[in-house]
Amino acid sequence: MPLSPRCSNRLPRTALGLLLSVGSLFSACLHAQNAPLISGGIGFITNTNGGNTTYAPIIAPLLAAPIGDRILVESRATLLETYAPRGDGQSGYKGSSFLGLSYLQGDYMMNAHATLVAGYFLTPFGTYNERLTPIWIGNFESGPLVYGLGTMSTGSSVGGMLRGSVLSTQHVSVDYAGYLSAASTNEQFGAQRSAGARGDLYFPEARLEVGASFGRRLQDVHQNFEGTHLWWQPEKIPVKFRSEFAHGEHSYGYWMESEFRLKRQEEDRSVIAGISPVLRWQQTFRTSPDASDGLPAADTKRVDFALNYHFPHEIRINSSYSRQFSSTGDRNIWATGIFYRFLFPTWRGK
């Protein structure tokens, strides 16, 4: 069909405009710094507890995809295959698989001080759950004994959370997180009806952080959980000190961890700088029986010693020995793990 003169006159300009728009969009994509990313860790863990050795290959991928400047969708999953002795006098191993989401959440950064999180998110209680559970970060293959207190069994919640930074200056940073969770028995999104909050004070010059957490389970038998934490990473000494105390209605406990480095500079990639010995001491106290909080049935003391090595190219080997003392029996726990951490954009570009 022939084009009218008016139409033919407009077409080149429209086409030019379209080309310029597409070009600028493409150019923006090429130079943008907010491409979606895939990160995570892949590893192999062995654990010998009370004479039984289990083997577990593990993958924990993480996806973070921004939508515009203010929205971020992020998720982390765990794929774990465990091979454990059959037991009951039978020889050989049996395998079991686990595939679970740690979180799948949408974040809306409302302003400089508040971010609204909705979906399935890590319960903000203490520090371990949100900061140290990634396999490429944690110093030990096993979490602390008090992990179950305040994290409402699953460690994740379904609902909404408001969090952010109240203020951040050269001398002090103050941040907060408060959440409300619904009960969910869904296999992938398991959560308990609960509410809680956490507040942190960080003194950057002293590199000292203190915080307090509170959680309340709002289903079945209602329970309160309280927790405090203290982290210190002195600038002049290559050591990181982390500690947490958690209290529930049937038990309480604490853990303290010191990670040493043989070189002061964090970015030092020399052979010596890769070695980091870690010592963790933890203790739990049972005040009344409760099978749901995940803590040992009797008072327990445990010392963990790890010797971790950071190889180049994001490869790390963890090896640890733990001795657990309890009235139900003392035991030795050996664990080793090799991990590779990956981090790349979802598509190639400049």
Place this chain on the structure above:
Amino acid sequence: MRLRTVHSVLVAIAFVLLFAAEAPAQTPDSNSKKSAQAKASQQSTTNQQNAGEQKFARNCSRCHRSPEGFSPRISSTILKHMRIRASLSEKDEQEILHFLNP
């Protein structure tokens, strides 16, 4: 035809204005002023770099070692993720981003 002429004249005027804005008259005074401005800008960038580096050292290393390297295409995404995960302030996020991508 007349419309095209008007467009051409407008485009020419736009170019002249653009050129005039980009290339002001060169005088000794304006040269020294420009040099001072460049120095100040460089100083400001360096200060921002230092602030970002300090924030990076003080915040990120609390939990993990810094990655050996990553594509600049994901630096903003990483910072958004860490803003949520580590409760970084918006200012800290921007300064660390500036340090990673000067």
